[in-house]
Amino acid sequence: MRRTVVVVVLAACFGAAAGCSSSAPDTHGRIPVVAAENFWGNIASQIGGARVHVTSLISDPNADPHLYESDARAAESVAAARVVIVNGAGYDDFVGKLLGSTSGHRSVITAAELAPKVRQDANPHLWYDLTRVRAMAATMEQAFARDDAAHSSEFAANERHFDAALQPIDDVIATIRTHFPHAPVAYTERVPGYLLQAAGLDVVTPSGFARAIEDGNEPSAADTQRMKSLVSQHRLRVLLYNAQATSKVTSSVRTEARNAGVPVIAVTETMPVHAGSYQAWQLAQATELLHALEESASS
Numbered sequence: 001m002r003r004t005v006v007v008v009v010l011a012a013c014f015g016a017a018a019g020c021s022s023s024a025p026d027t028h029g030r031i032p033v034v035a036a037e038n039f040w041g042n043i044a045s046q047i048g049g050a051r052v053h054v055t056s057l058i059s060d061p062n063a064d065p066h067l068y069e070s071d072a073r074a075a076e077s078v079a080a081a082r083v084v085i086v087n088g089a090g091y092d093d094f095v096g097k098l099l100g101s102t103s104g105h106r107s108v109i110t111a112a113e114l115a116p117k118v119r120q121d122a123n124p125h126l127w128y129d130l131t132r133v134r135a136m137a138a139t140m141e142q143a144f145a146r147d148d149a150a151h152s153s154e155f156a157a158n159e160r161h162f163d164a165a166l167q168p169i170d171d172v173i174a175t176i177r178t179h180f181p182h183a184p185v186a187y188t189e190r191v192p193g194y195l196l197q198a199a200g201l202d203v204v205t206p207s208g209f210a211r212a213i214e215d216g217n218e219p220s221a222a223d224t225q226r227m228k229s230l231v232s233q234h235r236l237r238v239l240l241y242n243a244q245a246t247s248k249v250t251s252s253v254r255t256e257a258r259n260a261g262v263p264v265i266a267v268t269e270t271m272p273v274h275a276g277s278y279q280a281w282q283l284a285q286a287t288e289l290l291h292a293l294e295e296s297a298s299s
Contacts, residue, residue: 028053030048030051031052031053031082031083031144032083033048033055033082033085034078034083034084036057036085037057037059037065037092037271040087042056043140043162046278047159048140051148057077057095060270061272062244064245065269070097083108085136090120091124107146109136109140111127112126114132115135125190126194129194132194137162138159141155141158141159173286176290177198180201184201184235185204185237186238186239188209188210188240188242191242191269192240192267195282199286204230206219206223206226206227213245219249231256231262234260238263239257239262239265240265241253241267243267244268262296267285
């Protein structure tokens with residue numbers, strides 16, 4: 001997959017935690033937490049509540065997260081953190097470089113490493129997998145309780161509340177699975193892959209097309225033609241489009257889908273600022289998918 005562009009500036013740090021923490025934010029006694037991406041950071045904030053201070057490194061909803069460039073401030077935040085939250089599966093390798101350039105006592109939670117551990121070549125967009133999201137929330141709760149045992153019951157209550165707040169997403173997914181079993185859909189990248197799998201939909205995107213786009217390459221002419229044929233021949237019900245990583249080819253496919261009357265849904269890798277919470281973001285996308293399937297069924 002596309003590797004994140006990493007520029008680690010350590011001029012003021014020299015690779016040591018002491019040098020990197022001098023300008024770290026004052027957490028006022030809260031547990032300093034760094035999340036590689038803002039969706040994991042949002043979940044950490046919900047689990048930790050007022051007892052944590054969370055810094056999310058990738059948070060711009062208008063930028064391609066694969067092009068993130070880390071800097072001295074990111075290194076300082078990682079050096080000062082007592083809990084670091086990583087996606088893994090090759091998605092945010094820059095965090096490993098930051099961890100390697102600093103020292104300190106910290107817990108590192110990696111979504112891809114939780115049981116069952118994912119393969120290195122697996123779909124890395126693990127935050128679309130609610131089972132793994134629940135496991136991540138539970139692991140965060142345990143890490144915070146180890147660091148601040150006096151408030152362990154508070155973290156546990158927050159984790160239970162978060163888990164319950166995922167139920168509306170489960171309900172929408174179950175509705176899709178019941179009413180649209182094996183409906184053919186396509187995506188420009190594997191971003192929503194785990195959601196589509198849980199909903200029982202059949203992804204008909206040529207695998208070479210999606211992989212080429214993820215790798216930042218031009219899909220082959222044959223794969224591009226197969227993708228466009230799916231649209232023109234109405235062999236898919238919905239097209240899911242990664243709005244954060246666009247190209248001439250994906251924009252062309254999106255336009256052709258709209259012209260053909262195929263519903264197009266924009267999905268994102270980074271949680272939008274206006275979403276408010278991880279749950280609201282994912283519920284909105286799942287609900288939009290349900291409505292698009294209903295629209296295509298009635299047309």
